[in-house]
Amino acid sequence: MTVFKLPSPNASFMCLHFFVFLLRASAVVATSSKELQSLLNLKSAVQNSNPSLFASWVSTRSVCNFNGVTCNSDNSVIGIELSNRGLTGTLPFDSICQLQSLQRLSLGFNSLSGTVSADLDNCTKLQYLDLGNNNFNGSFPDISSLKNLKYMYLNMSGFTGTFPWNSLKTMTSLLVLSVGDNQFDITPFPHEILGLDNLNWLYMSNCSISGSIPPEIGNLTELIDLELADNYLTGKIPAEISRLKNLWQLELYDNNLNGTIPAGFGNLTKLQLFDASNNSLGGDLSELRFLTELQSLHLHNNGLSGRVPAEFGEFKNLVDLSLYSNNLTGSLPQKLGSWTEFIYIDVSTNNLYGPIPPDMCKRGTMEKLLILQNKFSGEIPATYANCRTLTRFRVSQNSLSGVVPSGIWGLPNVDVIEISENELEGPITSDIANAKSLTELRARENNLSGDLPPEISNASSLGTIDLTGNQFSGDIPENIGELGQLSNLHLERNWLSGNIPDSLSSCLHLSDLSLAYNSLSGKIPDSLGSLPSLNYLNLSNNQLSGQIPATLSSLRLSLLDLSYNRLTGPVPESLSIEAYNGSFVGNNGLCSSNVTYLRPCSSHSRDVRTFIISFVVGFAVLVALTAFYMFFKRRDQKDDGHSLKGDYSWDMKSYHVLSFTEDEILDSIKQENLIGKGGSGNVYKVSLKDGKELAVKHIWNIGPTNSSRSQPGTPMLSKLDSSRCREFDSEVRTLSSLRHVNVIKLYCSITSEDSSLLVYEYLPNGSLWDRLHSGNKLGLHWQTRFEIALGAARGLEYLHHGCGRPVIHRDIKSSNILLDEFLKPRIADFGLAKIIQASGGRDSTCVIAGTHGYIAPEYGYTSRVNEKSDVYSFGVVLMELVSGKRAIELEFGDSRDIVSWVFGKLKNKESVVSIVDVIIPEPLKDEAIKVLKIAILCTARLPELRPTMKTVVQMLEDADPSKLVSIVVAENGSD
Structure with missing residues (x-):
């Protein structure tokens, strides 16, 4: 008889323990397999944008060793951290939310797209969700099941439609809610937020919130950051906001708020950053005098009045003050900005008066001083002449007087000096040679005097010089042509004499030139007609003599004024048009058959003029042909009616269905079809065999060198004109993608090594x-x-x-x-x-x-x-x-x-x-x-x-x- 022996109690316990272990092991294996597949699905969706990131995501490894994945002690995935990794693609939320222990999903600052599916609601253990700064589309789903969520970042992610505010009712533990910079449907302030008692960070700027800010906002007493800017909010700032005593940042700018800064606002003693600019706030700033921790205050573009509180001068942390475009009066506290590393002040367009606070650059950190359009008086403090960090110095339209400190002219980092419309005196000193970053010098309507220093040419970044209405004398420096970026030169109403420098022809970006009301003499330089961008030319009320250069006919000017000089001879026929009526008065020596107030030119004078012009033009053409025969041969062929095809290799790119060929266009680019000239190229009218008409812009990619050292009369070598290439690329890149009945249609582009063609629809009625x-x-x-x-x-x-x-x-x-x-x-x-x-x-x-x-x-x-x-x-x-x-x-x-x-x-x-x-x-x-x-x-x-x-x-x-x-x-x- 077989005897069965019962196991001992210890043996039974060990068997049971082993059985439980097997069950757990099998569960872990099953879970790991499921998690592995979920993560591999995620990898498959986005790996192409960053293959190296997912090199560790292979089935032979534990998921806990995947790059960006964290696990708990049970080896379950609790976190995915893949923010700011350049990821693209559409997220498989159905797979992601099968990770049943997932607590943290961080995918912000990528380029993820597509929609966020309702499967996200299955990530029920999520505490941290970051999908911000991506390119999603569509609406955001209801996520009411995410009751454990503490941090939710959805800002700037492309969401539209109606946001599921009701979802927030279940998220009583939420600490951070960031949904701003999404174009949601316009909705009143969502009251569901007002029940989130633990909330300390609320970012809802630029997300289409309308109506008034509810008084219950004062119940969110844990808030340290409240941002509601750039919405459609109306009404007053509620007084209850003063209960948010932990607040360090409050952003309300770009709304339609009115009323005053509410009583009790001074209780926000921890507030460091406050911006309520671009609203319709009134009243004064008195409530702000208690905010001693303020670092940045922006209240510009409101209707605020009264004085700037004297206490602002004692604020030890204030580095940034913007109060422009209000109705403020009184003087600025003289200690303002002297306690810390002050950076920026803009109090322009108010009614402030008194002296400029002298010590805002005491720590050598100030970057912008903007106080224009006020009533400030006294001298410019000498301290700012040593403020090497300044990039903007704008004090125009005040009552400042005295000599401009010489160091101001030579500040090495300043890009704008604007001192116009004051009572300032003295010269522009040679220090200006050190102003290597200066792009704009605006000093009009002062009492500045002396010669213009030749060192001004060393300020090589200058694009605008406006010295109108001063007492400058002497010659315009000949080396002013070395300012290669100069686009606007206004020297009218001074005491300048001498000739107009011929070197101005080297300023190829010059668009505005006004030298009116001086004592300039000599001839108008022919070379002004070669300036490709010149649009405004005012040389009136001088003592200029000689003939009007025929070269000016090539310019497309919105204004031409040569009146009240001593000019003689005929007005070029192309300038004798209605658009320039009045441009030649006060020149008794001028004649014209088309300008009614001028005497007609005699046939003899026309014959002499024709002979001179013909001789000069013929000689110039002869020299040019000798120097550039090979290059101009092809252009001459075009002008003589020959095809552009020749030995060129052309590349045609079409953007619409075409009914013409490349050859039809090339054969039509000839002089008889020319209908317009501009700074960017010639325009030709092309008539196709089927009767359709096109406009073709022909841009040569070759232009003259801009060497200012070439001798007069010496032909300049040619080189690739990169600015025209950029212009062509810009126009093609833009127009080829546009489709609108009120935007001109670009049919195709045709390019070769030497030139480029843009083929447009032809519009018969001009501009x-x-x-x-x-x-x-x-x-x-x-x-x-x-x-x-x-x-x-x-x-x-x-x-x-x-x-x-x-x-x-x-x-x-x-x-x-x-x-x-x-x-x-x-x-x-x-x-x-x-x-x-x-x-x-x-x-x-x-x-x-x-x-x-x-x-x-x-x-x-x-x-x-x-x-x-x-x-x-x-x-x-x-x-x-x-x-x-x-x-x-x-x-x-x-x-x-x-x-x-x-x-x-x-x-x-x-x-x-x-x-x-x-x-x-x-x-x-x-x-x-x-x-x-x-x-x-x-x-x-x-x-x-x-x-x-x-x-x-x-x-x-x-x-x-x-x-x-x-x-x-x-x-x-x-x-």
Whole structure:
């Protein structure tokens, strides 16, 4: 008989323990396998963007050894940390949320895209979620199940639609909520947030929150950071906000808040950063005098009044103060900024008076001193002459007096010196040779005197010099032509004498040149006609003699004024046009058959002039052909009607379905088809066999060297013109991606080693400038003008808001708005446009460009521009349409444009109707004034006060006069 022996109690326990171990082991194996697959699915979705990051993510290794993965003691995945790794792709949340122990998911600062699926709600143990700074689309899902969440970062991730605020009700442990910089649907302030008692960080800037800030915000007493900026908030700052005594940062800027800084606000004694700029706040600053920990205070663009509290002068940590564009009075505390490493002050456009605080650069860290448009008096403190960190020194439009400290002129890092419209004296000293970073020197309307120092040419970055209305004497330095970046030179109303330096022809970027009201003599240099960018030329009221150079005919000038000199001989025929009416008065020796107020030229003088010009031109051509025979042979073939094909190798890129060939275009680029010339190239009209007409811009990639040391009369060697190549690339890159009825259509580009062609649709009615200002207003009834304005606005709105990336045109003007056969507008000439890169956000570009009269005023104090600069330029176009006047007119006076003219009439309370073009009939003038009001908004001095183009289009649509026009036309025939 077999005897079965029972196991001992110890043996039974060991068996049970071993059995449990096996069960656990099998569970771990199963879990590990599932987690492994989840992570491999994640890898598969995003690994192509960073293969090296996922090199350790292989099935032969434990998931706990994967790069960026953390596990707990049970070897379960609790964290994925892959932020800022350059990842792209769409996240598989269905796989990620199968990691049942996952507590931390950090994927911020990548380029992840696609939607965030509702599977995220299955990550129920998540405590930390960071999907911020990515490129997702669509709405964010309901995540009510994530009850353990403490940190949620979703800012700047491309989410739209309605945010699931109800999800927050279950997240009572939430410490950080960051959902700003997403274009959610506009919604009132979500009250669900007010129940998050533990919240210490709330970032909701730029996420479409509207209505008032609820008083219950004061219940979130753990908050240390509250950011509600750039929304649609209205009403007052609630007094209950003063209960947030742990607050160190409060951001409320760019809303529509009103009222005063509430009583009790001074209780926020831990507050270090406060920004409520760009609102409609009133009252005074008295509540802020208790905020002794303040480091940065921004309250600009409000309606604040009263004095700057004296206590600000004792703030030991204050480094950044911005109070510009308010109604503040009194003097600044004299100890302001003297206690710490002060950086920045801007109190411009107030009613402040008294002396400039002397010690804001005491620690040698100050970068910007901006106090313009106030009533400051006394001398410029000598301490700032040693402030080598200064980059901006702007003290214009005050009552400052005395001699400018010599060191100011030579500050090594300053890029703007603006001291205009004061009572300052003394010379510009030779110290200016040290100002290597200086781009703008603005000192107009002072009592400065002495010779212009030749050392000014050492300030090699100078782009703008404006010394109008001073007492400078002597010659203009001959070496001024060494300023290769110079674009604006205004020396009018001084005591300058001598000749106009011929070296100015080396300033290839020069667009504005005004030397009026001096005692300059000699001839107008022929070389001025070679300046490719010159747009504004005022040499009036001098003692210039000789003939008007024929070379000026090649320029496209918005203003030409040679009046009141001693010029003789005939006015070049191409300058004898309506656009330059009045440009030649006061020159008794001039003659013209077309300018009515000048005597007609005799046939003898014409014959002599023709002989001289023919001889000079013939000799120049002979020299040029001898020096450059091989290069110009091909250009001559073009001008003689020969094909461009020759021995060129051409590359054609099409952007639409084409009905023509490369050869048809190349065969048509010849002199007889030339219809226009500009700084960026010649334009030809091409008629195809099927009757279709095209416009072709021909850009040669070869240009002269800009060596200023070549001897006069010596041919200069040629080299690749890189700026034209960049211009071509810019225009092609921009236009090829654009599709809008009010943006000119680019059919294709054709390029060779030597030149480039852009093939556009042909618009038979030329530019808006031509129709408005060259005596051909036929058909420009008010309704037509309005439709041009609205169409152009829609085109510009598309550029700013309708493209994948915003496009800044940077040269909006009436001559860049072309008209088709029905007078419908197209925005054209994108040679200066730049697509804002996504990495730069909606920031700006720092290339100075544009046309005098259309350039936004921020060019005067910053080289950085954005879409609002286009809005300003468009506002100028609207003023042209309403008034019928050019952007620059002689009647506007020295250095004044149509914006100054309009605002001057409004300031002087002249009849607004007097601005409206006289040919617009009386019943329609009110409609024109509606558009003028929009133009005034667009041309606000401060960019942030200008509407967006989306808003401009809406305002124009609301002002549509079509119904009224139809009634008036029926009654009166036409306007």
